Amino acid sequence: MSSIIIFGLSFAALVIIVVSFWYLFQTVRIMWGYSFLLAIAAVLFSPLVHIIFYFIPKDGFDQYERGLFKKYFLSIAALMILGVVVSIVIPSIIGENQTSEMTSEVDTSQPWDWDIRAENQEDVLALTNNVSNDDKAAELHFQAIYQAHPDADEVMESPEFEGWAQGKPEEEQDNIARxxxxxxxxxxxxxxxTFKKDLKSYRAYEYQAKRDNAHAITQREYEEKQSRDLEAMKSNSQKxxxxxxxxxVAEYVEANRALPLPAAQEISTKPTSSYSVPKPSASSTPGQIVNxxxxxxxxxxxxxYNRGAGDTYFPSTGGVCQNVGGQMNCS
Structure with missing residues (x-):
């Protein structure tokens, strides 16, 4: 029955709260039409600002808007009344439940269950108290440990815990074992x-070391790739x-094949008495460079004059020449 009453009060409170917020929104919208500052103040200091606004004289405040304000005031009043009812009913229900629980805990054991012979009474009570206290203390001891560390068994059996303990100085190892x-x-x-804190720090350090190592490897691979790409670009550019x-050169040679030879280079077709083709002298004075x-x-x-290294040229008449100011010096 008490649960039904609490559910009904909770549902009624939820409905009234929703209705109050709805009429609050409607009334603030009306007040916004008069002044946005007044609407903001109404949200912050409701329902005091609503009451003042409702009773001050104003133009254009029709019957529908008055009805919205009245409904908002009624919802606030209903919420206050419900709060008073809840503050009275809920404590009474809780008190009744506690009383019924206390009544149910009354000792119903029979008198023959209490009969302990006088000569054995102190020994039996002492033995019972000792066993009960030791068991309860042990139970509370393990409950507290498992509450703080639910994985205590896994920690004890883990190789990380064993390695952590063995890594301590001998005196600390004895203290941990004790x-x-x-x-x-x-x-x-x-x-x-302490073990979990140290393990967390070690794992963080290990993670950071692995991350730094991976970053270094990635950086080195990136630099090697950049170097390879640069060498490939140089090779492609050279090719x-x-x-x-x-x-x-091929285009130049092909273009010069069709050109007529200069007059000085034309081979005479007239027969001579010695049947030899005259060659220009290598020491002849070269002309001025024109093209x-x-x-x-x-x-x-x-x-x-075919170009060589630097200012060196090789004339078609033979020898070697140097280009000095547009004049060929040949030897």
Whole structure:
């Protein structure tokens, strides 16, 4: 019955609260039409601002709006009345439940259950108290440990805990073994807490070390890839340059095949008494350079000078020349 009453009061409170918020929204919307500052104050200091606004004279305040304000006031009053009822009914229900529980705990044992012979009474009571107290203390001891560390059994059997204990100095190892065997509850909880704290710190350090190592490996691989890409770009650029150079030379040779030879380089077709083709002398004075291209130059005599290293040129008449200010010095 008490649970039904509590459920009914809770449901009524929920309905009234929802209704109050609905009419609060409607009334604040009306007050916003007069002044947004007044509406904000109504939200912060309701229902005092609502009451003042309701009774002050104003224009355009119709019957429908008055009805909304009245309904809001009624919902607030109903909520207050329900609060008073709850404050009276709930404590009375709780008191009745506690009284019934106390009544149910009355000792119903029979007198023959109390009969203990006088000569054995003290021994029996002492033995019962000792056993009961020891069992209860042990139960509370383990309950407190498992409440603080529900995984106490797994921790004790874990290789991490064994390694952590063995890594301590010998004196601390003996102290840990003593506490786990016959230590107080607080001491056992402290041992487990210290182990978990150290394990967490170690795992954080190990994680950070692995992360730094992975970052270093990634950085090294990135730098190696950048180096490989740079070498590949250089190789591709060199190959492209050589291909372009070869293409230009081939185009130049192909273009010069169709050009007529200069007059100085034309081979005479007239027969001579010695049947020999005259060659220009290598020590002849070269002419002035008049035209150059990527592969060499021409002079005013029509001689072709093929480009070598630096300012070195090789004339078609033979020998080696140096280009000095547009004039070829040959030897």
């Amino acid at each position: 506490i786990l065997k016959e230590g107080t509850t607080a001491e056992v909880i402290y041992i487990f807490s 492209h340059y050589e291909a372009q150079r070869t293409k230009q 150059c291209d990527g592969a060499g130059c021409w002079d005013t005599n029509g001689t072709r």
